Amino acid sequence: MRSQRDRLVRTRCSVARQGAPGNGHRTRGRLVVVGSPAEEGGGGKIPIITSGLLDDIDAAIMLHPSGENLSAMRTLSRSSLTMTFTGRAAHAAVSPHDGINALDAAVLTLNAIGLLRQQMSDDVRIHAIITEGGDAQNIIPERAVIEASVRAEDPRALLENVQPRVENCARGAAMATGAAVTIEEGGPTYLSIQPNPVLEAIVDASYARIGRITEPHREEVFPGSTDMGNVSQVVPSIHPNIEIVPGLTMHSRRATELVGGEHGDKAVLDGALMLAMTATNLFRHPAVVDEVKANFVEGIRPT
Known part of the structure; x- marks a missing residue:
């Protein structure tokens, strides 16, 4: 977000507050109007x-x-994750045995998440896409990236149970394929209302x-x-x-x-x-x- 958009707009104005009917008493209140951009993912509030x-x-x-x-x-509460897999490039036909396929790790992660859903409560939502998966079809991909959103109604259940299990899907896939994985927050966590x-x-x-x-x-x-x-x-x-x-x-x-x-x-x-x-x-x-x-x-x- 641009710094100009990030600026918090704070407008204060005194608002007359009418007292009990007929007593003529007036007190004062305060109204604070705050601009909060980037609700859709940026967490401006x-x-x-x-x-x-x-x-x-x-x-x-x-x-x-x-x-x-x-x-x-x-x-629903929502956490955003970016999972980056790092492997080793190799020619997919000549020397595939020399490579470590980062895209395989990403695909395996999505399959693991799909199986995990059966063990999740009805309020849980997990949705993800692969945003990077290789540069050429004849090269073993050395880098792959998943962006995922994980949602649940109870924020503590999300942060302490659901999100760690999704992260373990990525770690297990990395271990199975020989790739490395880093997991970062893709944006601020949104809590349920x-x-x-x-x-x-x-x-x-x-x-x-x-x-x-x-x-x-x-x-x-x-x-x-x-x-x-x-x-x-x-x-x-x-x-x-x-x-x-x-x-x-x-x-x-x-x-x-x-x-x-x-x-x-x-x-x-x-x-x-x-x-x-x-x-x-x-x-x-x-x-x-x-x-x-x-x-x-x-x-x-x-x-």
């Missing part, structure tokens, strides 16, 4: 956490476009006031990942979705077409209003903020 910017924040709220109105969602039922209820009410009906509360986990999950581990958070058109799948050509038109514009305006109403509810009712905090348990904090 993680340095915001480690910088301490959120240490005195009562609640974090954001919004994501979607094909439905959701007041909250659960997600911790729900907050109080914030969810506020968003439901805010959506209803602008004429948007939210989908019923869901127990199933959305099989995606976001760095807002990391925020939710350290600050009470909400990550609602707003419908552009019913059933729309994001990251699709149709979504690209719609977000720049009237449907996208309406979602932006409605979404901004919903977020403003949600924040105003918190500013006006300190007891609700206390309830939000009472329903929060701090999880994993990035280091």
Whole structure:
């Protein structure tokens, strides 16, 4: 990411908070607007956490476009791995016995991961591609690279159980083929979103006031990942979705077409209003903020 894009945008503004009806009392709140680029893999919210910017924040709220109105969602934690295999080049016809095939190690790793899936819980997702696998078909590949994403709902299960087993697939394949392997993080780890039922209820009410009906509360986990999950581990958070058109799948050509038109514009305006109403509810009712905090348990904090 370019340094200009990495710059954290921090805008502070005092927000008048109305006291109890009829008493004329006014207190003051604080709204912090933070730009966080690179959600899709770069983890732009993680340095915001480690910088301490959120240490005195009562609640974090954001919004994501979607094909439905959701007041909250659960997600998967995700780690990103880059596995680099190093072998020895040789002519594939004249002297294959002199080579060590790094691509074989990569293919064997993918096969091992495929077999591992049977022993994984239903929430686990492992997906990978070979990004390097040789330069010419008549040369034993001396270098091969796998990029993989490993996901699970429980972040501790991901980091302490699932990810190590995937890494062992690569180590075993390297040992079997005689190649060497290095395993590095391909990006920051995304943690699953911790729900907050109080914030969810506020968003439901805010959506209803602008004429948007939210989908019923869901127990199933959305099989995606976001760095807002990391925020939710350290600050009470909400990550609602707003419908552009019913059933729309994001990251699709149709979504690209719609977000720049009237449907996208309406979602932006409605979404901004919903977020403003949600924040105003918190500013006006300190007891609700206390309830939000009472329903929060701090999880994993990035280091």
